[in-house]
Amino acid sequence: MTKPPIGRDTRLCMSLSGRPGNAGSRLHNYLYDALGLDYIYKSFSTRDLPAAVAGIRALDIRGCAVSMPFKEAVIPLLDTIEPSAAVIDSVNTIVNDDGHLTGYNTDYTACRQLIEASPADPSKPFVLRGSGGMAKAVVAALRDAGFRHGTVVARNAEAGPALAERYGFAWAAELPGQGAPLLVNVTPLGMEGADAGALAFPEVQIAAADVAFDVVAQPADTPFIRAAIAAGKPVVSGAEVIVLQAIEQFVLYTGVRPSRDLVIAAARFAHGEATAERLAAAC
Incomplete structure (x- = not known):
């Protein structure tokens, strides 16, 4: 046509x-x-x-x-x-x-589809960074995809605990010393601009993870995604x-x-x- x-x-x-x-x-x-x-x-x-x-x-x-x-x-x-x-x-x-x-x-629909298509095991825990509007969609998708154990990491002492409690997960103001099988970045870390060089998770946690999920789409190959690919991990990118x-x-x-x-x-x-x-x- x-x-x-x-x-x-x-x-x-x-x-x-x-x-x-x-x-x-x-x-x-x-x-x-x-x-x-x-x-x-x-x-x-x-x-x-x-x-x-x-x-x-x-x-x-x-x-x-x-x-x-x-x-x-x-x-x-x-x-x-x-x-x-x-x-x-x-x-x-x-x-x-x-x-x-x-x-x-429509973020929720996309995230749930990609989570369920990934090799992430819902019986294992996740660590997610972020507490804004997109984080709400991802956390809801994780819960509805069968995840029952996870930590929402957010410095915002109001939004972070509220989001975690709403879906039955834990909250932390800072990244825990130990990572999780599923690592999820829902912050601007790695996005084009001032945060372009920032790594959302330490390399040692990326190396120990099973799956890396980054919602940043500009660029799709954030430092987090590049590090996970280099470590041989399956990834879901913001793209x-x-x-x-x-x-x-x-x-x-x-x-x-x-x-x-x-x-x-x-x-x-x-x-x-x-x-x-x-x-x-x-x-």
Whole structure:
């Protein structure tokens, strides 16, 4: 199918992030082109979240992906919160239906699918760093994937204990001296920018782990992921998470579900061969 030329009927979708990148735009626009859909996608940041959300409503922007640090702050600005977002108090997707803004969370779905497809053993413990909106989705996915023993590591003395207690896990303000079979990073450590060189876990803990899971997607090959691959460990990178959650967003925006082969091709285009191969194994 041939995509129509951009015109007055073209629907705009977007993303809001503290650190906007190109991968989401590449993936969504690749799929629009492949499926002949009259949509375009553009990433944005903002210093005025209420005004940005008002713009989504006023300009009839069809959908908006929401990333750090806006996943919790955006909730009061929306009209309806779907159970997928309400249960974890975190929104990563806004859908605009004629000015009515509904919040969803597709992070949870993606994370649970990838956790269950990984060799991580739910009878063994995990250590997870982070307590923000994405951490809520990952911790909920871990619990629902059968994990019963784990530690949420977060310096925030309110958010950290609250998140751990909500799902029946332990909390620590600092990394424990001993790691766990599953290590999960849900912080900006390793992300492009000031934290790009930071290693989320000590190398000795990575060497002793069974699986490494990093939600950072810019870049996908964070120091944590590189160290885990060098140690011969199976990994789940933020690129796989962002592809699967973006596909669910794509379906919400367009009503079209791409085929598995098209999803893998879009992942290859947006994130590279390694991500496409790991995604093919997980899907």
